[in-house]
Amino acid sequence: MDKRLNIWSAALAGVLLSVAGGSTAAMAETPVKLVLNWKYQGPQALILLAEDNGYFKAEGLKVTIDQGEGSGASITKVATGSYDVGFGDINSLITLAAKSPDEAPIAVYMMYNTPPFTVAVKADGPIRTPKDLEGKTIGSPASDGALKLFPAFATMAGIDAGKVTLTNMQANLREQMLMRGQVDGVLGYVNTITFGAKAAGMNPDKDFRFIKYGDYGMDLYSNAIVVSRAFAKENGEAVKGLLRAINRATKDMIADPAKSVGSVMKREPLLNEAVEIERTEATIRQEMNHPEIARIGLGDVDPERFQRSIEIVVKANGLERTPKASDVFTDAYLPPRADRPSQVAP
Template sequence: MSETRNITRRSALKFGVAAAASLPFSSSLFGRATAQEQVKFTLPWIPNGSSYWPMIGKEIGVFAKHNIDMSVARGFGSVAAAQAVASGQFDFGMVFAGGNFLAAARQLPIVVIATVYYDPIMGIALRADSPIKTPKDLEGKKLGTVPTSAESPFWPAFAKNAGIDMSKVSLVQVDSKVIERALIDKQVDATTAVGTSSIPLIAAMGERPRFLPWSRYGVELYAGQIVTRPEIVEKNPELCQKVVDSVLGCYAHTLREPQSSLELFAKVMPEVGLTRGGMESARIAQGLTQLATQRPEAIENSLGWSDLDKIPGMIDLIMEFGAPKDAVRPDPATLVTNRFVGNVKLTPEEWAKVKENTSEFAAYLGES
C-alpha cells in the first residue's frame, strides 16, 4: 500500500531523489557518541502537509536539543518505507500503519514506537454537486480507484460494513496521475482516495470536494507512525527516546504554530512555494492531518500514544484485506509499544486552539 499523491509530487520528485542520494551514512547506532548522533530517517512519500514536520527539526532547534543530527529523505510509499527501515537502509521512519503491519506480517523486523496521528482518512471523494449522499448511493455508479493506492484494498471492507452491493458498483481503474481530474471531469461519479492527498489536489483545481471517511464505517487504521527495528530498541533505547521526542516535538510545533511551520517547510523545500497551489495544498493537508490527531489517545495521554487495545483489530483488517496469503499474523504485543511516548504533550488550552484552527477543514469531512 502506497500513499497517494500531493500537489507537489511532480515538481518535488527531482528534489526527493537527490535528497535520498545525498544522505550521509549514520555512525554506529550501538556506541555511546559524544558528538551528535547521526540518524537516517525516511518519510512515507514526498514531503507534504501531512508528513513534512521532521524536515523543520533543525530550524526549530529540536534536534540539537536532543543531541541528534537527523537526515530526512522522501519515501516511495509506506510499504517500501517500512521495508527500507527493516532492511537497515534507514534507522527510523514515519510510515503509515498499513505499511508497518503488512511488513510485520511478512516477518520483517519492525516495531512501532509512536503513533503521530490516528486516521489516514481513507474514503470516497465526491464532487460538491454529487447526488451521492450515503454509501448505498454508490450502487449504480462508476467508482474510480487506483489499484496500487493505500486505500484501494479496503474498498471491500467499507462496502461490506456500509451495506453496499459491490456487484452494483462499476469499479473503474484509473491512473494515479489523473484520478482527481477524472472525478472533476465526471468520467467517474466518485473515487476511492486518501483525503490528505486527494482533497488538496481537488481544491487546487478550483473545486470543493465532499468526502465520506471509511473510519465511520468500521474501517479503522492508524495513520503516520514512527518505526525502527527491534535491535535498535534493544541496544540503543536512549536513541529511540531522542528520536521520538524530537519528531513529536516537531509535530507539536506544527500544532501550535501551523502557519509559521508551513513557512519553514517552504524554506527548506522551496518547490512547495514555487508550485502553483503548493502552499494551499500543504495547508489543507496539514489541517486534515491535525484533525486526525485530535483523538483521546493524544489528548488524554500524550502525543504519540497508541491505544494498544485497538491494534489487534487493525492487524485483523490488514490480514483479511491487505496481506498476501502466505503472511503470518504479527504479535500485537511486540509490534507496537508506548515505551517511548509521554514526554510531548499539549495543554487543554493548546488543544482548544488546535480545534479552532482546524475547524474549516472539518467541513470537508462533513464534521462540525
C-alpha cells in the first residue's frame, strides 16, 4: 500500500512539474526593443496604446519603447542593431537599401501614406516658390526626414542646392528661429511644424507659408514600421503578433483620437493635451488618409506607386543602385486585409 502510494505521489509530482514547466514556457514573452520616430507626440498613440491596452502582452511580447531622434535616425538605429523595430521614414530606408542592402531593415507596415515633408517660411517674407530658396539659409534637426530628402526635392523643384545653406538646429527651436528671422526657412513634417508652432503660442495658419514636397512631384510614402531582417528571420511569428497589436492600437486611435492621446500624456504630462489631440486628428486626416487604402487597406503599399517613389528617391539623390520594392517592403507579416482599416477619416 505504501509502495503504491509512493509511486502515485511520484507520478503526480512529475505531472505537476510538467504542467508548471509548460506554464512557464507559455508565459515566456519575446523581448522587443522599439524606437519611436521622435519625442512623445499625440500620433504615437498608435504604438503606445498597444502597450497600455495589453495588446503586446496578448501576443506574447515584452516591448520596450524608447523615444526617437528623428524619422531618419530610427532607420539607422534598427540597421545598426540597437533596436529590433523602429517607426521611421521609408525614404531613408530606400536610400540605405540602395547603398547597403545587407544592412537595411525591412518595412512591414506602411503607416503614413501621404508625403508630409515641407519647407516652412514666414508668410510675410520674400520666399514664395522653391527657386526663392536659393541664397537663403534653411534650418532643420540633423535627423529629420525632410532634411534627408531635401537634395531630391531640390532636383525635382529646379533648385540649385549648392546655393542653399543648410544649418542644423534643435527641434524645439525650429519655429522660434524662423519667426525671429534667424533662418529663412525650416524643414520638417508639416504637422510637426504646425503643432510645434501652436504649442509655442504661434498661429501657423497666419505666420507661415508651406512649400510642400508633394506639390512638386514627390508622391512619396513616409513613416512605416520597420524591423531588423535578423529579428524577422528569427522571430517571424513575433513580428506578425507585433503588427496585429499595432494594428489594433491604430484602429483605437482612429476611432477616438482625443481619448488615445491619454497614452501620450501619461508619459509626458507637460505636453499641451489640446494641441496633441489636434495634431493626432490632423495626422490621421492628412498623413494616413491616401485614397489607395480603400483598395489595399492601411499598412500595405501600392506596388506601382511604391516602385515609382523608389525611383524618385534614387534618381534625385544620384544613387547607383535602384532597390526593388520587395527589397524595401514586405506584406508577409501584415494582418489580414479585412482586419486593417479601409478608411481613417471622412
